[in-house]
Amino acid sequence: xxxxxxxxxxxxxxxxxxxxxxxxxxxxxxxxxxxxxxxxxxxxxxxxxxxxxxxxxxxxxxxxxxxxxxxxxxxxxxxxxxxxxxxxxxxxxxxxxxxxxxxxxxxxxxxxxxxxxxxxxxxxxx
Numbered sequence: 613x614x615x616x617x618x619x620x621x622x623x624x625x626x627x628x629x630x631x632x633x634x635x636x637x638x639x640x641x642x643x644x645x646x647x648x649x650x651x652x653x654x655x656x657x658x659x660x661x662x663x664x665x666x667x668x669x670x671x672x673x674x675x676x677x678x679x680x681x682x683x684x685x686x687x688x689x690x691x692x693x694x695x696x697x698x699x700x701x702x703x704x705x706x707x708x709x710x711x712x713x714x715x716x717x718x719x720x721x722x723x724x725x726x727x728x729x730x731x732x733x734x735x736x737x738x
Contacts, residue, residue, distance in 0.1 A: 614642040614737075615686075615715040617724040618651040618707060625677075626667065635723045638737045646718065647677060647685045648692075650710040686714055701732050 616624060616639070623630040624639055631639070639645060652674055658664035666673060677683050686692075688710055695713035696706075703709055708726065712733050715722035721735045730736040 613644045613646060613718060613720045614638055615646045615648065615711065615718065615720060615722045616651075617711045617722065617726060617729065618654045619725055620723040621647055621651055622655070622664075623725075625673070631723075632725070632738050635725075635738050638721060638723055643682065645683045646714065646720070647683060648707075648711045648714045649685055649687050650707045652685065654707045688714075692717060703728060703732065 620631070620635060620639075623635075628636065652670070655664065655666075655673070656670045659666060659670055668676070674685070677685060692710060692713050695717055696709045699709060699713060699716075701709070701712070708729060711724075712722065712729060715733065715735065719735075721737045722729065722733050723737050724730060724733075725738050730738060
């Protein structure tokens with residue numbers, strides 16, 4: 613089981629050549645790929661603000677993810693929010709904090725190219 617951050621999700625789905633060898637291997641061998649639902653929010657906002665172009669609508673992308681083998685979109689629950697708030701990390705991005713909290717709750721690796729996350733989360737892979 614692994615968690616993908618938003619960038620890793622986008623790379624995996626649309627530009628797998630941008631994944632590192634380690635990240636691609638971890639995704640390939642994982643029995644389950646977890647996507648925090650906050651990544652859906654983040655992607656939707658970026659598309660709406662014209663900061664991200666996708667080859668399909670965010671709704672179609674989510675439908676594709678929901679139908680993909682091994683993929684689970686994990687909702688952000690009160691348990692996740694409490695873990696987010698409890699992180700001993702000064703990082704202010706709510707999406708990053710929530711994704712890290714999700715990986716922590718599942719005690720699993722987090723695939724991310726984000727240097728700040730990798731410095732904080734000991735089980736980050738890139």
